[in-house]
Amino acid sequence: MEALRGDDPQTIGGxxxxxxxxxxxxxxxxxxxSAAGQQVAVSSGLHAWHFTWSAA
Incomplete structure (x- = not known):
């Protein structure tokens, strides 16, 4: 993982x-x-999908 870059969005899809x-x-x-603290993988590109991220 790496830090966000200056030209990266700050939010996608809430x-x-x-x-x-x-x-x-x-x-x-x-x-x-999310605002509730749920972590997800968010893709930006041709298809904007998100997937539940499990830290367990």
């Missing part, structure tokens, strides 16, 4: 972005957090 998880040909993947 999730506050915490850091970058990775990137590739389809865009970037960020660790996001």
């Amino acid at each position: 999730y506050t972005l915490v850091c970058r998880i990775g990137s590739g040909g389809m865009g970037q993947v960020f660790l996001g957090e």
Whole structure:
């Protein structure tokens, strides 16, 4: 994981972005957090999807 860059969005789809998880040909993947504290992986690129992140 790496810190957000200056040109990265601060939020996507209601999730506050915490850091970058990775990137590739389809865009970037960020660790996001909901207002309730749920952590999710948020993808920005051709398809904007999110997946539940489990820290357990």
